[in-house]
Amino acid sequence: MTFPLLASLVGGVGLFLLGMGLMTRGLRSAAGPALRTILGKWTRTPLHGLVSGFMITALVQSSSAVTVAVIGFVNAGLMTLGQSVGVIFGTNIGTTVTGWIVAAVGVSVEVKAMALPMIGIGVFMGLGNGQTRRKHLGEALTGFGLFFLGIQVLQSAFLDVGKGLDLTSLHLGSGMDMLVFTAVGFGLTLLMQSSSAAMALVLTAAMTGVISLESAAAGVVGTNIGTTSTAMLSVIGATDNAKKVAAAHIIFNLVTGLVALLLIPLLTSAVRAIGAAEAIWMGTILALFHTGFNLLGVLIFLPLTPRLVALLDTRIGRDDDEMSRPKYLDDNVLKTPTMAMEALFMELGRLGEMTRLMGQKALAAKFRYKDFNRDKTAQESLVEAIRTFCARLGNVDLPATVNDKLPWALRSAQYFSKSANIMETMSHEHALLDHQLPGGASTAAREMRREVRDILNAAHTPCAEEYSELKHMLGHLKSTYDALKEELLRLGTQGRLELPRMVQLLDYHSSLRSMCEQAVKGTLAWSGLREPNVICQTADESNEYSWKTPA
Structure with missing residues (x-):
């Protein structure tokens, strides 16, 4: 792999992460009061929480940001643990929107024609002093543009990689293939601390033909499980409420990921049967798979929410808090x-x-x-x-x-x-x-x-x-x-x-x-x-x- 090619890959990932960071920060700041209103009033039941979690995550493009907000609301007594679990389910469906965006861009959109105007308009909107909503929206728009520009850079880089390196021919055995690429997806999310950016990377590699459909599907599952790494890190020194919310997130993603791995052979068989294995359709297929197994996970867990809440209440924070220890303050809410x-x-x-x-x-x-x-x-x-x-x-x-x-x-x-x-x-x-x-x-x-x-x-x-x-x-x-x-x-x-x-x-x-x-x-x-x-x-x-x- 030559230096220019390596530089393109690193630069593309960097544009992804920079774009995601600007987009999340800008949208979260612009929608701060709305975020509080939705989470405070639209989460009366786990089902309402599910819808709210999906809507907000689709808006701010960061399940981690929504999870932190949920922890803050539970700590503040504005939301019960049962309601927060519903929101966590919704955030997992909300993260699938990124896959659909990448798939749509890869199939039918001239990326540079969209990205550069976004960056220019966003920067001009952000000019001036003060923390205004216009400035935050401009920051988000700039982030969108950088995100799309990152897609183009990675697409070009992966096409060059595919010419000299054919990962689709790598076969370690079906089960071993899935485990390896699941670990790759998990590692990418852990490294970049963004499942959306990791998802875009996996989908772009599949759409340019660098990796097979089966390997890409396993990578998608890995990125989904990888979001638990953020949850694990967030509970270090956190309150019991934060630990319960994070535990619900981890349990949901692990179980859903296991179910998804079992479904990969069915996915590949169905794709071959209908003859839609062309690389250009890979993004759509994988986005559909990502959405599908998260919806399946919700169908499994939503009826079990009361039992999950009871389990978390029993296992975490059973002892009374010491009087001297903060009950509501931890690093999560500082964000x-x-x-x-x-x-x-x-x-x-x-x-x-x-x-x-x-x-x-x-x-x-x-x-x-x-x-x-x-x-x-x-x-x-x-x-x-x-x-x-x-x-x-x-x-x-x-x-x-x-x-x-x-x-x-x-x-x-x-x-x-x-x-x-x-x-x-x-x-x-x-x-x-x-x-x-x-x-x-x-x-x-x-x-x-x-x-x-x-x-x-x-x-x-x-x-x-x-x-x-x-x-x-x-x-x-x-x-x-x-x-x-x-x-x-x-x-x-x-x-x-x-x-x-x-x-x-x-x-x-x-x-x-x-x-x-x-x-x-x-x-x-x-x-x-x-x-x-x-x-x-x-x-x-x-x-x-x-x-x-x-x-």
Whole structure:
């Protein structure tokens, strides 16, 4: 193989990958809100999820991008595991669109006449600053053009390869042929991290007569199985939800791939019988085969979805998560900023609940509860994980709407951390404090503790009826504290309360008020991650979500 020929092959693959990357990134960015709407509302059943997964994957041409988005939705509680499995089935059918595009280009389209105008128009659309939809669509159009140009380069290169190397005559035995080319397809997908690009490579080789139909079919199966490599890599250090979604993907593709390998002899026999083995029709035949065995896989798995979900729930994440370990944050959601913010919102909500529960337990035990150090350590670890995630998210090219919300996330985590720090100080400095007080001071102290408890309860979720009254409740707490402070000072000046104890009680109740205020500020900053009119989330059995605004 000469250097110019090798350069053509490498260059063609490079154009494929560059085109796929631009196309996926551009379409995903342009369709970001639509992606969220479709996945959030059109996945009520596995069948709805199947259709949604197919539509979105056909649009953005990346099953990996859709899978990451699905993981983000499952992590954020916007989609059940059963619904996500349906979407995963649909993504596998969606990836077959690439095969049809390559087949159509190879049969009837003048590639350069289509590719060059696409690249030119796409570049001009992308000129200028800002992350506009026009710029994203221009990027996608440029990607399409490069993708088609890559097809032409590879077609030319494979025609030259075919003149000096006849792989169609290579026979290791029917079974061994299939295993070898299945491994080749898997390896190409693993190497390029794009089943669509690997599929285009296999189809182009078949359409130029470099490899036989049987070998190409095995290569197609290999590329389909190869998508599991991305799923396997994505679950390293991921949440249990991510592992379950990836496991569903892997199981589906492995079983479907095995069935497809068994069908290859039937495919070749049928093609020979109808006399359609000319190289020019290879792309169409292989695209039909790819679509067919994925549809067959869906027919096998769709009725078994409930059992598959139950198996995944049983085998993965059976132990309760440690309090200190993030439940919703992992590297997968970083690839889709809107999903990352959804996961961050859920993790901060979990941190807030942890902090408020610590406050309730500390209040009930007069800041002497035995597990406080354990809970504080877990809270600190979770705060640090959230800060690290925010820092990593800040290094991603973020839309302005997402970038503007990051300070709210850090602010929320900081408030919750301050609240817990105040509890820690109180547990050290006031654990032995005598709370027995005479007359009105005792009543005022009880009233203040009750108000703190009620405020922490109201701050539990923006959906609580009392949530809109939080600021009013904090104002009333200040009035209660001021009245208690006056009473304690009066008792001290009358000599009815020792001055050192009076000072300690004043400090204790001031800290109690500050602890409560910091926790509430954390909750308010957390709710600020939503749009002003989209704060409160509720879900019913139909998976519909409604939102309301606190006053």
